[in-house]
Amino acid sequence: MRELKILMVVVVLSLITYWGIEPYAHSIMHPKVDPVNYNFAEGDVKQAEVVVSKREADLESAKKLGETAKIKNAEKDLQEAKDSLEEYKTFWAEIGAIDFKKGNAEKGAEVFMNAGCAGCHGLEAAGMPAPMDNASASEAYKVVPPDLSTAGYLYDDAFLAAVIKNPNIALKLKHKFNDENPYPMPAFFGAGGEDINQELADMVAYLKSVAPKEVSDEKVFADSCQRCHDMKYEKQYVFTNRVNLAEYMGSNPPDLSMMIRSKGADYLHKFINDTQKMLPGTAMPRVGLNKQAEEQVVAYMQKAGDEKKAERESLGIYIMIYFLIFGIFGWLWKRKVWSELH
Amino acid sequence: MAQIRKSTGIIDWLDQRIALNKMMKVLVSEYWIPKNINFLWAMGVILTTLFVLLLITGFLLMMYYKPDINLAFDSVNYTIMKEVEYGWLWRHIHAVAASVIFLIIYIHTFTAIYYGSYKKGRELIWISGMLLFILFSAEAFSGYMLPWGQMSYWAAMVITNLFGGIPVIGDAVVEWIRGDYAVSDSTLTRFFMLHVCLLPLVLIAVIALHFYTLRIPHVNNETGEEIDFDVEAEKYLKGDKANAKVIPFWPGFLAKDFMYIGFFMIFFFYLVCFHFNFAMDPINFEPGNPLKTPPHIYPEWYFLWQYEILRGFFFDIFGFSAYNIGLIAFAFAGIALFFMPIYDRSDVVAPAHERKGFFVWFWLLVIDMIVLTIFGKLPADGVTMGISNSWIGFYSTITFFILLLVVLPIITTLEKKRGGK
Numbered sequence: 001m002r003e004l005k006i007l008m009v010v011v012v013l014s015l016i017t018y019w020g021i022e023p024y025a026h027s028i029m030h031p032k033v034d035p036v037n038y039n040f041a042e043g044d045v046k047q048a049e050v051v052v053s054k055r056e057a058d059l060e061s062a063k064k065l066g067e068t069a070k071i072k073n074a075e076k077d078l079q080e081a082k083d084s085l086e087e088y089k090t091f092w093a094e095i096g097a098i099d100f101k102k103g104n105a106e107k108g109a110e111v112f113m114n115a116g117c118a119g120c121h122g123l124e125a126a127g128m129p130a131p132m133d134n135a136s137a138s139e140a141y142k143v144v145p146p147d148l149s150t151a152g153y154l155y156d157d158a159f160l161a162a163v164i165k166n167p168n169i170a171l172k173l174k175h176k177f178n179d180e181n182p183y184p185m186p187a188f189f190g191a192g193g194e195d196i197n198q199e200l201a202d203m204v205a206y207l208k209s210v211a212p213k214e215v216s217d218e219k220v221f222a223d224s225c226q227r228c229h230d231m232k233y234e235k236q237y238v239f240t241n242r243v244n245l246a247e248y249m250g251s252n253p254p255d256l257s258m259m260i261r262s263k264g265a266d267y268l269h270k271f272i273n274d275t276q277k278m279l280p281g282t283a284m285p286r287v288g289l290n291k292q293a294e295e296q297v298v299a300y301m302q303k304a305g306d307e308k309k310a311e312r313e314s315l316g317i318y319i320m321i322y323f324l325i326f327g328i329f330g331w332l333w334k335r336k337v338w339s340e341l342h
Numbered sequence: 343m344a345q346i347r348k349s350t351g352i353i354d355w356l357d358q359r360i361a362l363n364k365m366m367k368v369l370v371s372e373y374w375i376p377k378n379i380n381f382l383w384a385m386g387v388i389l390t391t392l393f394v395l396l397l398i399t400g401f402l403l404m405m406y407y408k409p410d411i412n413l414a415f416d417s418v419n420y421t422i423m424k425e426v427e428y429g430w431l432w433r434h435i436h437a438v439a440a441s442v443i444f445l446i447i448y449i450h451t452f453t454a455i456y457y458g459s460y461k462k463g464r465e466l467i468w469i470s471g472m473l474l475f476i477l478f479s480a481e482a483f484s485g486y487m488l489p490w491g492q493m494s495y496w497a498a499m500v501i502t503n504l505f506g507g508i509p510v511i512g513d514a515v516v517e518w519i520r521g522d523y524a525v526s527d528s529t530l531t532r533f534f535m536l537h538v539c540l541l542p543l544v545l546i547a548v549i550a551l552h553f554y555t556l557r558i559p560h561v562n563n564e565t566g567e568e569i570d571f572d573v574e575a576e577k578y579l580k581g582d583k584a585n586a587k588v589i590p591f592w593p594g595f596l597a598k599d600f601m602y603i604g605f606f607m608i609f610f611f612y613l614v615c616f617h618f619n620f621a622m623d624p625i626n627f628e629p630g631n632p633l634k635t636p637p638h639i640y641p642e643w644y645f646l647w648q649y650e651i652l653r654g655f656f657f658d659i660f661g662f663s664a665y666n667i668g669l670i671a672f673a674f675a676g677i678a679l680f681f682m683p684i685y686d687r688s689d690v691v692a693p694a695h696e697r698k699g700f701f702v703w704f705w706l707l708v709i710d711m712i713v714l715t716i717f718g719k720l721p722a723d724g725v726t727m728g729i730s731n732s733w734i735g736f737y738s739t740i741t742f743f744i745l746l747l748v749v750l751p752i753i754t755t756l757e758k759k760r761g762g763k
Contacts, residue, residue: 010382021715022620029720255629258419258627262628308424313616315431316612316614319615326603327608331601338598341583
């Protein structure tokens with residue numbers, strides 16, 4: 001029993017040390033954020049409120065220090081955060097007013113053409129190839145515009161409408177693009193119809209109608225990430241010319257082969273769901289995938305970066321059983337040897 | 343030359359040429375171990391097992407690893423992890439064993455401190471053991487760099503930079519170690535050589551020395567009893583096994599150890615197959631990038647207490663810069679435990695619970711090192727329970743030195759004056 005007591009002491013001390021180094025230190029270095037929210041209207045407003053309260057706290061501490069320049073900066077940041085909150089509220093309220101049930105796919109096809117979407121985007125599913133090859137598109141837009149065939153599969157109604165209406169807000173890139181330096185895709189102010197909301201609903205219905213019902217993990221990755229990111233361990237490489245891309249994003253976006261290991265599935269879900277929540281100021285747009293598509297992307301990353309997981313876990317059980325039997329034989333042998341020694 | 347006659351079998355043939363029976367007696371069947379020891383004495387054999395695992399998996403990994411900054415990351419994460427059959431297994435065994443071996447080294451070391459196994463005739467066991475700790479540290483550090491991940495690069499940057507603190511020749515030493523002005527390909531190749539050749543050779547030699555130092559003073563026991571091994575061995579050999587206080591290394595000691603190894607390996611392979619990432623910093627799955635500093639740079643868990651001592655002094659004292667004081671403290675922390683036989687002035691060899699003052703001292707040291715370890719990972723600018731982390735780091739650093747350099751000599755001198763326990 002003495003040995004068990006000693007073992008308990010060793011185990012408890014090791015666990016305390018482990019707890020301190022891993023979960024505890026980790027929670028301090030990566031403060032908690034709200035969970036993934038596929039209701040972008042709700043998630044964005046909540047996150048904007050979080051930023052406002054952070055800026056308020058910053059202002060408080062700046063006031064405590066009493067430096068005028070710092071206080072002024074903090075006040076300015078707070079005002080920006082408040083404006084941004086208002087903007088999200090208004091924007092998502094407008095999207096919320098759209099009645100997607102009234103969307104008409106046939107009319108949507110017309111709007112799609114009238115609005116000039118096909119000037120930049122391909123829609124292979126409807127027999128419309130991209131107007132430019134990747135090399136020319138890279139030169140023209142700095143990043144290859146996506147083919148929209150699977151857009152209806154990847155995104156939910158509200159997010160699709162939001163991206164069409166104002167991509168800069170929907171993708172959370174306001175810190176990067178403004179009036180002087182506009183986002184390559186212009187906002188949608190209507191294509192000649194009377195009701196812009198109806199036009200949006202129609203276009204969403206159209207994209208939904210042409211989209212396939214099932215898309216492979218690899219294709220989901222290609223359509224949502226591969227314009228900017230490599231996945232070289234799966235032999236997938238960026239569509240955009242790297243020089244243009246580096247110019248557009250500020251630096252070349254990382255290869256995603258090992259991302260599942262360096263960031264973990266939980267972080268990746270949150271990051272795809274809202275980049276600015278996880279890495280404020282990043283040049284990467286919010287991806288905005290729906291739940292299913294996002295899980296497919298993460299599954300694909302899991303396959304690239306942790307391919308042997310299933311093998312590891314099944315073999316693990318056998319190895320542990322082997323050593324359990326080994327240990328039992330060891331114990332029996334010990335009993336035999338020590339029966340003479342006591 | 344000895345008289346060689348026609349042998350009766352393979353064992354006899356070998357016995358005539360290399361005295362096989364005598365060697366086996368010296369090394370195992372008549373190598374005497376005290377009977378009253380507990381499972382903590384099995385840590386040596388577990389360490390040997392882990393070392394063998396590291397050696398074998400290391401050879402296998404070396405078949406595919408490429409020591410080149412352009413190839414290293416992918417040779418580990420793609421070739422070994424995806425293309426090589428069971429490459430993931432060798433890699434995870436290697437990485438987990440490298441981490442777990444430190445856990446066992448610490449348990450082994452604190453066992454020696456608790457039972458007073460470092461003194462009176464056993465000093466060389468202790469010193470060769472501490473030498474092994476230093477060598478394992480160098481081995482671990484040089485190996486950590488090889489996958490050329492973000493933390494590999496930045497850890498190498500920070501650690502090699504420390505040598506710049508050496509007076510006069512500091513900068514030249516840093517350059518000499520790196521083989522370049524910055525951490526670069528030449529640094530990687532030389533660390534590769536150190537990790538797979540020079541250090542393992544020295545390690546094996548010192549492990550042999552460590553084993554040999556045990557042969558004459560013999561291993562300590564649970565009560566610190568001084569055993570006359572010759573008399574007790576005589577008893578055993580005459581057949582009075584029950585009353586002899588000693589057992590042979592084989593089968594007596596190893597019979598127990600096989601059981602311990604079996605149960606330990608269940609835990610070990612649980613880590614390898616289900617929780618390998620405890621030994622691998624996620625940041626190291628990003629390729630090393632000299633242009634992008636990670637937000638937090640910290641070493642592997644087993645160096646955290648030393649790292650916290652390094653940054654424990656964060657303000658200048660009497661004109662000495664914080665940087666230099668930290669560096670000296672760090673250098674001393676690395677070798678501080680070498681001198682245990684000197685700090686401890688008492689001749690009593692007994693477990694700590696039979697030495698009142700020492701018992702309290704021992705647990706204070708353990709707690710202090712755990713605190714240092716945890717705060718070594720936490721960001722220095724944070725606040726814990728209303729106290730700034732920097733000050734907690736400072737006080738626990740000071741505590742470490744006072745415990746070793748002041749408190750231990752005093753309480754053991756008093757113990758000696760009292761004439762024992």
